[in-house]
Amino acid sequence: MTGTTPTETLDAVVLGAGVAGLYQLYQLRKAGYKAKIFEQGGDVGGTWYWNRYPGARFDSEGHIYQYLFDEDLYKGWTWSEKFPAQPEIERWMHYIADRLDLRKDIKFNAKVTAAHYDEDRGRWLVTTSAGDVVDAQFFVSCGGMLSEPLRDLFPNKEKFKGQVVYTSRYPASGIDVKDKRVGVVGIGATGIQVIQTLAPESGHMTVFARTPQYTLPMKNPAIGAAEGAAYKARFGEIKSRIVDTFCGFEHDFDRNWVDLTPEQRHAHMVNLYEDGSLKFWLAGFPEVFTHPECSEAVSEFIIAKMSDRLKHDPHLLDVLVPKFSDYGFGTARVPLERDYLEVYLRDNVTAVSVKHNPIVGFTEKGLQLADGTEHELDVIILATGFDAGSGALSAIDVRGRAGRSLRDEWNKDIRTTYGLGKHGFPNLLTTAVPLAPSAALCNMTTCLQQQTEWITGAIDDLKKEGKTTIEPTQDGEDAWVAHHDGIANATLVVKTDSWYMGSNVPGKPRRLLSYIGGVAVYKDKCNEEAAAGYPSFARA
Template sequence: MTRKLDALVIGAGVAGLYQLYQLRREGLDVHGVEAGTDVGGTWYWNRYPGAKFDSESYIYQYLFDEDLYKDWTWSERFPGQPEIERWMHYIADRLDLRKDITFGERVTSAKWNEGTGRWAVTTDTGETYDTRYLIGCTGMLSAPLTDRFRGQDTFKGTIVHTGLYPKEGVDLEGKRVGVIGIGATGIQVIQTIAPVVGSLTVFVRTPQYVLPMKNPKYGPAEAAAYKARWDELKTNLPVTFTGFEYDFEHAWADCTPEERRRILEDTHADGSLKLWLASFGEMFFDAEVSEEISAFVREKMEARLKDPDLIDILVPKPGDYGFGTHRVPLETNYLEVYRQDNVTAVPVRNNPIAEIVPEGVKLADGTVHELDIIIMAVGFDAGSGALTRIDITGRDGMTLRDEWAKDIRTTLGMQKYGFPNLFMTGAPLAPSAALCNMTTCLQQQTEWITDCIKAVRAAGETVIEPTAEAEDAWVAHHDETANATLISKTDSWYTGSNVAGKPRRVLSYTGGVGTYRKKCEEIAQNGYEGFAMSKTPEVEAAE
């Protein structure tokens, strides 16, 4: 039996929970569908060893309710996945959201009906929904790239992907473990399991710039101190460049070399992402500034590694790419791990992994590294992948999968021309696709979507869709902004270059979180300028 709804929300992570709460509060008949067996989103799926925040806990929070914020207390500055998952449960229970979510159900298709102005949605359990509005809160990093190497199914041991890590865990003690990938996730895994495993072989393709994490515990005094900042955080987080509490305060040209060094030292010593997100914004635009800051980070890394061979494998070289143009990982004694006797770094940039064989990992030169367990930290089809894995068909038979295979385009990262009444969060061409403290941006997007739906209903209309001209204008603005940065000139998942055949475009809006918010607010204040509202033929006939 098909269930008829005003709105269906896909996903029960940070965005999905808040979207569900808002639309329910507005009186809509709204329901959520979640592939996992509980709430949490990324914090449900990513339960690999060492998974944790790299946004400070007191800013990775909802800011719409002071009591909701203050009634939860974090144990440390950067908590781990189990504590974060408990917080997500707290949110769901406090807001009584589980009753409106179906768990263990994955949306497989959604088709727009032009006559009724509604979406027909099907799930992998055979359930069907007929909904006026469809909101994809599917996550920006939730489409794991699982089949990366030939022969994976022949491996005699265990292969796990960090984004699909089993709830029951994996027994690593004393085992020969290989980790493929040293992005932010791989680094967290490596530094965590190295003391436990029998041997650890790390396959290193692209060396990463890393920053050391300082993670103090929070007692009653520390918790009271951050909670006392509620008004400050609520006011400031939404308007900073990246949605964090800190912002760029210094101009490179205005500082002497000594002042620049002091600022870099101070932000590096903060033990957070502050060096990346609040030292000198010129690092994203000026190649010379980028190289000076990159050299500073390389210097810090080399001093810790000491070993020339490890430095050659693990530290980016001048000319590779600039600090901050890739996702910057925080780490705890990650570099020191490689000096353990049971840890081996295997460079695979010039001798790539050829295939997985029954015994382990085989390189192009024929070398086989024998392993019991392979942990794949090989990333995601970021931004677009979670939605293109659903068969979404809009007007005139257009499919989102085909459209984004040609060119990844959206309007504000929240709607797509040709797909009426489909809203998205964490999608391409918005800050939430990568460059934001996620709770800051996801709250803003879901609030905008809620207000937009309210406006459509208040106007007595039933359909809203961006115009082709408005989408062209947003894409042009996005590209002009992004192409001025060094990010656009660097191969990474930020540009989709980690997925074969994916159209190249900087996935995240780079104009700043505060600027993006202001543009969204202006569009709403101007009656959703660039968005066409209408009635469907069926509704017009009924009137």
């Protein structure tokens, strides 16, 4: 982009108008910096703008999936249920943008296509699909950890005469599935939400399932005036609590597997299961991530629950229920669901395993499997996942010192420093990228608030010291990667193929994307880094 004339000069370009981007813009603007968000979508919301598929909702409790920097902002919104659905979440995002008057500094329908660092000037040149060419000191990525969908996994899509839609780009107007043959590909968290919601409306639904999932039932009570007032009264407690737990939720591990008798372990699991939340996973036993005996017992408990709900149907058990010999509970993303398993007991739903008989492509009439079987369909819904963590920035032509490509570097090895920056890319500050809890194992608002606050503090510290650039050193990056891998490799998570390990993306380097040392530990390490004068970063 040498010789390109900028159309705008800023202190900071912020990528994305989701949870992280909105708060990052607010902070930078409040601190006196000239900043602007460039957003691919037509409005605020990030993942909650794009993911409009039927059944999309929180699996974090609404009262903790909020900004906690302003008590009045927090108390000015009341959720209608414990786990709100996408339309309500999107309205909340609009409330935030309007209450903080953020829209005037957001450009919508402007996808960032390239960001190149100019070493001579120490500044970034950022271009967008809308024709913007922005000169900025800082490029702050708030593109999200699940925002770059995997496409074109199956050939010949153009041959299919029916309708094909990705859950990640589901039309806001919805799709009429009444009396239609609907195929859903994928039974991860998104696929589960779609299946349980659309199955009763469909003429017939065929679910193409590859990897069976451990699931937990969701209990989703309505929130009335009294319930809303009760959680708002606990604002201070919630704010201080969630930053010091393992996954940024209000609940946390409070007992160890090794300290309990078999009877106590079982009673604890029953109690956690009845909560109807992710508490069973993220506040059960910490050893579920590290201890094979604990992992097996917890897995078998869930397997038994799922088997009972499926009426012990041999075919459904084979297609939908994991085997501990394949992987243990909690070592991959655990979806919350509402009567999802019961859907398969309906006469209009068929479960098809594609684990050993994969989909080979589209036909004019539907989808064909490796053995030649053709499934005739009218609508195909692809819940095929994302290039997690690294995908948002890898989709952009990001170039640092000497023209080095971030995409090329991450295609070789997934590395960052605290998930906040990358060696060779000065003044690129990042959220929700690999090697931080926000890449998977965190209530997103908890971790994204912490990361954006750290970024604002780092920029402020530069300004106070009369410096203009910050970049992770090679030694700093090496140290963080070693620390991250040391913790990760002591867990059972790295033995499981899932998007947590990047296994869903062909050719993606294998590394646990999320820091698994815990949200509280991560926060403390980031704070220690800043307090010590940023020893893992070169600043000039």
